Amino acid sequence: MGVSGQTNVSAVGVGLLGLGVVGSAVAKALLSRDQSKERKIPLALVSAVVRDPNKLRSIDLGQSIVTDDPQAVIDNNSVSIVVELMGGENPAFDYISSSLKAGKHVVTANKEVMCKRGNELLRIAADNNVELKYEASVGGGIPIIGPLTNDLVANRIQSIRAIINGTTNFILTKMAYEGADFDDVLAEAQSLGYAEADPTADVDGFDAMYKLSVLARLAYHTEMPVEGIHREGIRDIHSKDFRYAGELGFTIKLLAAAQASDESGLLARVHPALIPLEVPMASVNGVLNAVEVEGDLVGSLWFQGPGAGAEPTASAVVGDILKISESSGINSYDSATFAPFNIIPMNDHVCQYYMRLTASDQPGVLANVARVLGDAGISISAVLQKDTDIEKTQADLVIMTHPAREANMQTAVSLIRKLETVIQLDNLIRVENYAGRL
């Protein structure tokens, strides 16, 4: 495949249109992955277009790479894949279509252009025998375009229901949990960078509508013009509504939904909705996104993850770049490349333990067990003790430990089994550690 033959491995040239927070994260991921020991991905960041090449950035790519001329990327023979991260319909449409017509693959995170001009762009890509990928346009880092395009194609999709706008979900979550008013939370979201100075695209439901249109086209193999989507935003939601909805057993989310059947047709809508507190959708909080897909074969599937942010979006963008470089055969990326991972034995695992003992119901039992654990360097976090017979000769003793190494615990367990006051060690169950990642 070597185009030039100048290097051992012909690197795939990537050009970025946009070097904001997402663009910078994409650049960093490309550069770090390129040097990663476990994967040989000869991707070269050839060019990056910015508005002001002299602005100080978090990533220094060097003067030879940064330019303010998009055409310089599109015309660059070393660029095989153009990554569009500018957003909006124009001039993004022109740059994407010019790139495709110039025989370059395109990766975009742009939901608006994929909603309004997606069919046109996909046709141009097909006509020019290049790929146009847009996983990052919906749901940030959540794989949803890929599964709908590939994994779920055997299904007739019955419905899609989603929370796909992080800004409004952040605002509604704050309103729900803190009783705050819309205007105050919007101001806070703006100061945190979660909402734009002009929040219309988010709070009036345009962003969710664009994304729903993209999902509906894929799921139903049909045109889904925005005029056909009912759209309402969240400006009228009052903190009172959360209170009353809560009394009735509901919370409020900005829902994007499309349902279809051959008999009736397709209904697509974006609006605030009361969601029963007991369904998973009600627990999708903050900037999280979630997509529920119902197919006739698969039933109900649930995808959840970070719907925005520089690095999750970069995950989807760089994923698309790698897919293109692999499938188009212009890269030697080998997903079967194996790295010599050290396999860690279970003895080195560290966690809390739940231990259940049947013990003689007499003084000193707990002290004996605690001493053995202490000698093994294991401390106790909680204890339950319950009589199990009427004569009170036996008791269940349940001990929750602080985190301990498996090897230490096994040593302690063998000694606890030998204690005279311990009739039986009934069970030892590890506690899964979720600290810091609920």
Add this chain to the structure above:
Amino acid sequence: MGVSGQTNVSAVGVGLLGLGVVGSAVAKALLSRDQSKERKIPLALVSAVVRDPNKLRSIDLGQSIVTDDPQAVIDNNSVSIVVELMGGENPAFDYISSSLKAGKHVVTANKEVMCKRGNELLRIAADNNVELKYEASVGGGIPIIGPLTNDLVANRIQSIRAIINGTTNFILTKMAYEGADFDDVLAEAQSLGYAEADPTADVDGFDAMYKLSVLARLAYHTEMPVEGIHREGIRDIHSKDFRYAGELGFTIKLLAAAQASDESGLLARVHPALIPLEVPMASVNGVLNAVEVEGDLVGSLWFQGPGAGAEPTASAVVGDILKISESSGINSYDSATFAPFNIIPMNDHVCQYYMRLTASDQPGVLANVARVLGDAGISISAVLQKDTDIEKTQADLVIMTHPAREANMQTAVSLIRKLETVIQLDNLIRVENYAGRL
């Protein structure tokens, strides 16, 4: 492309090894999709291997298709894709490898063979320039092999935590919610067909271990031999343990987990684990499966859905068949084929409504509103009334309706706005319908 030229469209021949519940669902899906109006997928079910061709089945494929000779499928020139649904390491390995060497693509739902011989089989596939796909081997209908293979490749995967055995999750859920004992629930699961007569593969963690090995190889690009996976089953879990765990704020699940870092290495384990009640994993009940993936770029992703069952598994198998037939260029399947869906206007949407009014606090207000709603054919499900000022001149009136058509509700709303006793209609929010699909 066109092997024979006898038909207008060269159909892709599919041969099934196995025609049990999953095989029958695959056959039905292939046959029904083939005739579906919205997709032109010229797939032909050429051959299906069964143990007893004379047995009565839920699907009648005709004598020319059903055979008891696997070699007849492997040697059949009309078969391009062999689908292996027999399970187990042998003779599945021989049939898969023979098929690959005969230049046929293979789709399998077999986690055991993909765990124990997966590397070998993938290499044989690569050497013979054919594809081997196995989405159905882990998580039933949940797309997880696809996302790990394609969509998440930009990430270094930090951890995978999963509930990937439906049988044990069914048993543990019953024990948790009904206080039942293991032996009783196992017997019930066996009578329902959720557990085998010999339940070892499920309840002792072998099935989860095979699946974890498959996921770990993909996620970490490394060999993950079963000897390196710590494995414990659920036979020792007692109903008491659920009671005590509950008092401490936990439930118990059979967890399959792999964590890795470049510095320390890879630790893989299958064992019962105490799961904090407030994390999503604790709410994965019954035969549901769930996979949590943490990547360095994307953060935490959550995939959930039916982990077993004929139709969800068929969704993954037929998805793989379609992917192969598309990517290998042997099929004219066009994902951009559009169907003329009727776009349904919002006026035809039916749901419950939450309505909040500011009303004069005087007798008859609710009666007036209820009469207008009644005239529009809308009945009331619940009412809240709250005074909002000290003088009690105004009140918030919150009405929850029974399901109504949007057009009727909009008619009612315009009349309610004109009522003298209604000071303001503050909000009208639709209630999302989750009936029957929690």
